[in-house]
Amino acid sequence: MSLDRNQLIGKTAILLLLQDNYKIPESLQKRGWKYCKGKVGSMDTQTVIAAVETAAKKQKLIQPNLYREYHAIYHAIIEALNGVTRGNNLIGTVLRTVGLQFAVVRGNPYKNGEEGDWIAVAFYGTIGAPVKGLEHESIGLGINHI
Template sequence: MTLQTPIGKYAILLASLDEAELELFKPALQELSYCQGRVGSMNMQKVIAAAETAAKRNGIIKDQCYRETHALYHAVLEGIEGVTRGQPSIGEMSRTVGLRFAIVRGKPYEDESEGEWIAAAFYGTIGAPVKGLEHETTGLGINHI
């Protein structure tokens, strides 16, 4: 089984590029189902809600489909674990995040029976809630729908 569409790779790329950098890739991304967003917070629920809201508003997942929301939730949590180095909490540990994120949906395998998958990638900063004391971070989560 080989990868047809590397949704994780696209998600990481989309999350890490700013708007000007992204312009270079726009033609190659036209067939891709994705959305992007930004979130900064000391509250983990706000990070999760920002990703979920963006995915629903952009039609990446269906608003009333629990299965799709649940798949996204697990992809987001897995991505957050990368951002937080396996300690999925921010405000409780006196740290804050400033993140760009991307959600990508697709069929990564040539075998159609493998179905659709969803990837959530985050790129940005994490650190003490003092400007200038943060460092870069990234995280990726992928889950089947």
């Protein structure tokens, strides 16, 4: 049970998110990995979660009728939001708003194929008071097994 250092799922999600010219889609296809990207802005944590889950469902990264897959992406999203919000996933209730880009990657980062798939969610964007210009950058990453 060792990670394949040439295919780290969290690093892949972050690079996919941050680098417009990163040649990741080709390498993902070779590995049989799936991915999607999107944007969300809100003062509501539920809206952020729903945006990522919806994108993952539409791109067939998860099967919503399988609880383990829905559960895995939910926990990856919450973990990534923890990074963005510095450990307190409240947004609007404490007068904060986010403007985020996200990337979701699904694949097996292990040398042994029997380890199964994992899912990574990466966020990058801004968080701050709901006043234009009073926000700052933030990033978060969440990884969970399926």
